[in-house]
Amino acid sequence: MTTSIPTTGTTASLAASRAKLTPMMRQYLSVKEEHPGAIVLFRMGDFFETFFEDAVECARLLDITLTARSKEKDIPMAGVPHHAIDGYLQRLIEHGRTVVLVDQVEDPRQAKGLVRREVTRVLSPGTYVDPEEGTRTSRYLCALCWARPKARASRARKASADWGLAALDVSTGEFKATEGVEHDVLVDELGRLGACELLVDTAGETDPRLQAVRKAFPSLVITPREEGSDRGESGLPTLVRHFGAAEVAGFKTALGLLPLRAADCALGYVSDSWLLPEAPDRRGAPSLKHVERLAAYAPGDALALDAAAREHLELFRGRGSDSSGSFLSSIDDTASAPGARLLRRWLAYPRKRHEPIRERQRAVAAFVGSPSALDDLRQAFREVADLERLLGRIVMGRANPRDLASLRASIGASAPILAAAESVSRPASSPIGDGEAGGLPASDPQPMRSERLAALARVDRLPDVQAWLREALVESPAIELTGPQPVFREGYDELLDRAVEVARDGKHLIAELEAKEKQRTQIPSLKVRYNKVFGYYIEVTKANLHLVPETYVRKQTTVNAERYFTEELKALETEVLSAEDRRAERAQALFVALVERVGAESARISALAHALAELDVLATFAVLAERRDWVCPVVDDSLEIDIKEGRHPVIERCAEELEERFVPNDLLMGDSERLMIVTGPNMAGKSTIMRQTALIAILAHMGSFVPARSARLGLVDRIFTRVGAADDLSRGRSTFMVEMNETARILRSATDRSLVLLDEIGRGTSTFDGLSIAWAVAEHLHDRVGCRTLFATHYHELTELCRDKARAVNRHVAVKEWNDEIVFLRKLMSGPTNKSYGVQVARLAGLPAPVLTRAREVLDSLEAQALSAGNSSAVVHLVEARARAARDGPGQLFLFSPAEPPAPTARADPAETEVLERLRALDVDDLSPRQALALLDELKRSLS
Ligand code: ADP
Numbered sequence: 042m043t044t045s046i047p048t049t050g051t052t053a054s055l056a057a058s059r060a061k062l063t064p065m066m067r068q069y070l071s072v073k074e075e076h077p078g079a080i081v082l083f084r085m086g087d088f089f090e091t092f093f094e095d096a097v098e099c100a101r102l103l104d105i106t107l108t109a110r111s112k113e114k115d116i117p118m119a120g121v122p123h124h125a126i127d128g129y130l131q132r133l134i135e136h137g138r139t140v141v142l143v144d145q146v147e148d149p150r151q152a153k154g155l156v157r158r159e160v161t162r163v164l165s166p167g168t169y170v171d172p173e174e175g176t177r178t179s180r181y182l183c184a185l186c187w188a189r190p191k192a193r194a195s196r197a198r199k200a201s202a203d204w205g206l207a208a209l210d211v212s213t214g215e216f217k218a219t220e221g222v223e224h225d226v227l228v229d230e231l232g233r234l235g236a237c238e239l240l241v242d243t244a245g246e247t248d249p250r251l252q253a254v255r256k257a258f259p260s261l262v263i264t265p266r267e268e269g270s271d272r273g274e275s276g277l278p279t280l281v282r283h284f285g286a287a288e289v290a291g292f293k294t295a296l297g298l299l300p301l302r303a304a305d306c307a308l309g310y311v312s313d314s315w316l317l318p319e320a321p322d323r324r325g326a327p328s329l330k331h332v333e334r335l336a337a338y339a340p341g342d343a344l345a346l347d348a349a350a351r352e353h354l355e356l357f358r359g360r361g362s363d364s365s366g367s368f369l370s371s372i373d374d375t376a377s378a379p380g381a382r383l384l385r386r387w388l389a390y391p392r393k394r395h396e397p398i399r400e401r402q403r404a405v406a407a408f409v410g411s412p413s414a415l416d417d418l419r420q421a422f423r424e425v426a427d428l429e430r431l432l433g434r435i436v437m438g439r440a441n442p443r444d445l446a447s448l449r450a451s452i453g454a455s456a457p458i459l460a461a462a463e464s465v466s467r468p469a470s471s472p473i474g475d476g477e478a479g480g481l482p483a484s485d486p487q488p489m490r491s492e493r494l495a496a497l498a499r500v501d502r503l504p505d506v507q508a509w510l511r512e513a514l515v516e517s518p519a520i521e522l523t524g525p526q527p528v529f530r531e532g533y534d535e536l537l538d539r540a541v542e543v544a545r546d547g548k549h550l551i552a553e554l555e556a557k558e559k560q561r562t563q564i565p566s567l568k569v570r571y572n573k574v575f576g577y578y579i580e581v582t583k584a585n586l587h588l589v590p591e592t593y594v595r596k597q598t599t600v601n602a603e604r605y606f607t608e609e610l611k612a613l614e615t616e617v618l619s620a621e622d623r624r625a626e627r628a629q630a631l632f633v634a635l636v637e638r639v640g641a642e643s644a645r646i647s648a649l650a651h652a653l654a655e656l657d658v659l660a661t662f663a664v665l666a667e668r669r670d671w672v673c674p675v676v677d678d679s680l681e682i683d684i685k686e687g688r689h690p691v692i693e694r695c696a697e698e699l700e701e702r703f704v705p706n707d708l709l710m711g712d713s714e715r716l717m718i719v720t721g722p723n724m725a726g727k728s729t730i731m732r733q734t735a736l737i738a739i740l741a742h743m744g745s746f747v748p749a750r751s752a753r754l755g756l757v758d759r760i761f762t763r764v765g766a767a768d769d770l771s772r773g774r775s776t777f778m779v780e781m782n783e784t785a786r787i788l789r790s791a792t793d794r795s796l797v798l799l800d801e802i803g804r805g806t807s808t809f810d811g812l813s814i815a816w817a818v819a820e821h822l823h824d825r826v827g828c829r830t831l832f833a834t835h836y837h838e839l840t841e842l843c844r845d846k847a848r849a850v851n852r853h854v855a856v857k858e859w860n861d862e863i864v865f866l867r868k869l870m871s872g873p874t875n876k877s878y879g880v881q882v883a884r885l886a887g888l889p890a891p892v893l894t895r896a897r898e899v900l901d902s903l904e905a906q907a908l909s910a911g912n913s914s915a916v917v918h919l920v921e922a923r924a925r926a927a928r929d930g931p932g933q934l935f936l937f938s939p940a941e942p943p944a945p946t947a948r949a950d951p952a953e954t955e956v957l958e959r960l961r962a963l964d965v966d967d968l969s970p971r972q973a974l975a976l977l978d979e980l981k982r983s984l985s
Contacts, residue, residue, distance in 0.1 A: 182240070188299060228253070383657070547620055
């Protein structure tokens with residue numbers, strides 16, 4: 042290896058002096074020029090090499106050695122072995138990089154001059170299909186189109202969209218698009234999808250709205266994509282090629298032009314970069330056939346959960362950055378990866394109208410009522426593979442024989458699953474109560490008949506596909522077609538059988554030849570062997586060379602032996618090897634045909650995959666209901682929430698693990714309890730009650746049962762949450778500004794159907810400002826919006842608000858005092874609390890005793906002062922006055938300059954000052970006890 046490794050050679054500097062380069066480097070540079078932003082992996086022998094800046098970067102990202110080209114010492118180089126390429130690709134993609142794979146497309150031994158190389162794959166985060174099955178999250182490639190300025194200008198006249206968004210999961214074929222006007226909705230939507238790459242057209246790259254997207258998702262890979270010049274305003278070339286003009290015209294009735302353009306961009310990007318026709322490692326013709334439809338959807342059809350709500354409720358991520366500890370992970374007991382992905386989607390898009398919710402409830406209830414069918418179903422799911430991704434691999438020409446066997450097993454296992462669904466879909470006795478106590482409303486004509494389950498059970502069970510696979514494949518086929526293990530059954534194909542027979546017999550004949558030669562030459566150690574370079578040969582050890590007959594022709598000498606061939610061996614070799622080749626060729630052709638035959642049924646296979654995924658989620662809801670004692674909530678059009686003995690689904694489980702008791706709570710938000718001010722000391726359980734209310738609402742909207750003894754919920758259109766800035770410090774943002782931004786959004790967008798949770802808002806600024814803001818916000822929500830609001834606060838003054846607000850109530854989470862300690866009762870009670878118990882909570886947190894004692898002293902004196910001055914109500918009046926000013930004053934801001942009366946600055950007494958100065962100047966060591974006493978007496982006198 043070279044001692045000094047160049048790290049400075051750049052593509053640009055070398056491209057400039059191209060004439061000096063070897064032809065191969067020129068070949069490399071021409072690819073690099075076409076894909077300037079990507080890392081180019083260039084096949085050389087058994088390695089994929091990277092050069093220049095790519096090499097430096099790959100060495101760092103992949104932890105591989107940086108070397109240099111032996112011919113061009115100033116070119117940095119780093120390579121990875123070709124057989125391990127998949128793992129390295131995955132790591133580069135995880136780092137958000139786009140990778141271009143350049144492979145050798147002719148046999149180097151046959152190449153005249155430079156080996157022909159071509160780009161065989163371009164992979165980016167959104168187009169990469171990781172080889173792993175069973176991934177429990179979807180990978181969305183998103184594409185975004187903005188309205189052109191002219192169209193935007195006319196938007197005021199025609200209410201059309203400002204942006205169009207398409208999302209494509211290449212691994213499963215899921216493809217959907219939507220459009221909207223508000224930027225907030227776009228950001229929410231990108232967050233909700235969890236996009237892993239976003240395509241934007243180059244024209245919109247400088248759009249300030251895109252900068253805002255970048256700011257909201259700093260790690261999102263954003264790829265500019267040029268719109269083709271042939272593309273007019275309505276040209277959708279890729280969509281038309283893929284779906285046909287008639288179908289695209291159909292899409293236009295459901296979707297505007299912007300989402301269609303975005304969809305065209307996404308599909309075009311995938312087919313350009315991913316499915317290049319002559320990729321050599323493909324088996325069968327690649328296609329995107331599993332992308333069967335483009336579904337139109339409107340974010341507003343689902344219960345809206347913005348980024349703050351997703352984060353605060355820890356829906357998808359726990360405290361850390363991963364999914365552990367999240368709400369999703371606590372309910373994800375699905376048995377299959379497609380089920381897990383669907384559950385995630387149901388959580389991201391809870392339904393908003395009753396009918397689909399009730400439909401799911403009926404299905405869940407049907408399973409709850411038939412535990413044995415539920416068990417059968419869950420058992421059978423163990424045999425079901427990730428059908429959606431399997432199908433993706435099949436149609437994309439990436440499947441191996443074992444994938445087809447796993448499709449066969451999955452189809453087989455789907456029979457008992459569908460049978461179980463079929464059996465429970467019929468009416469049976471109800472395990473759940475009537476509309477009063479929870480459960481489906483009594484008015485439901487056939488409460489337990491689940492049409493949904495019946496429909497799912499009727500899905501095509503694919504007997505023909507199953508039969509083809511059964512006929513073709515052995516019980517457990519090899520992964521590789523060319524290996525010695527069989528893939529196809531004997532009797533499936535005559536030509537294949539004959540080739541196998543000859544190959545087998547040929548080997549047998551070679552064994553016979555070996556025995557015969559041993560006999561003839563009397564060399565017991567004589568062996569007939571095979572290697573790829575020389576084919577078959579006879580090997581004789583050095584000790585026996587004197588016995589070698591003259592008819593043997595020497596082929597090669599090794600350290601311990603000589604290798605020979607004979608005419609007879611050569612003839613036999615030709616026969617055997619050609620039979621092997623014929624066998625491999627035939628197996629390959631049969632496999633391609635089988636893959637294509639199965640792939641042609643992709644629509645039916647994907648229907649089965651979707652039905653199974655849905656059954657998996659519905660059965661999971663039933664399992665949660667059974668195991669965790671959840672009930673079916675009543676959903677209606679009222680604006681109320683009535684939860685009896687509600688529990689927090691995640692904290693309850695943590696409490697169980699610690700063998701602690703979780704205390705259930707009732708919560709009633711009727712017409713006269715729209716605004717609930719919740720007070721109580723820190724750690725009492727305020728946030729828990731608020732979050733559990735939101736989670737119960739979300740579960741209800743997903744069609745699941747909920748953790749409560751009974752629950753009735755007037756449907757919600759949006760859930761907003763806002764946590765006080767103090768809780769956000771860990772994120773290091775300009776917290777008060779963020780808090781106010783988010784609060785402003787709530788005030789702007791909440792409707793009377795929304796559920797708003799406000800947890801300690803106003804904390805990020807001074808007490809008076811904070812309290813004023815909290816007051817004004819609460820008042821606005823109560824007077825103007827009328828939504829259901831849970832407002833946890835440590836500003837006790839806020840409880841005064843309920844005095845003259847008809848629909849506001851005070852609640853507190855109770856604690857009990859005992860010997861200056863507090864016991865958390867975790868019970869939500871009527872009325873406000875008037876103590877914060879901060880000192881006691883601090884004791885629990887382990888503050889040292891002297892500090893606690895001092896804190897208690899200070900608190901007592903402050904309380905005494907407050908009482909004497911009647912401060913408490915003064916504060917309320919001040920706040921009311923300010924809130925009024927904030928509301929009524931035109932253009933007036935919420936924020937005021939602090940108006941606390943200035944503390945009287947006491948003027949210093951000159952005598953005291955002098956005493957202090959003398960004390961400071963004094964050296965105590967110089968004084969005798971007598972002198973000290975005299976001085977003390979003198980100082981004291983000077984003060985009196
Ligand atoms: P607050 O918002 O009042 O500061 P939290 O809601 O964060 O308090 O609750 C603090 C802790 O108390 C929680 O992390 C949880 O462990 C526990 N807790 C809260 N509510 C309950 C309950 N109902 N039953 C049991 N433990 C609870």
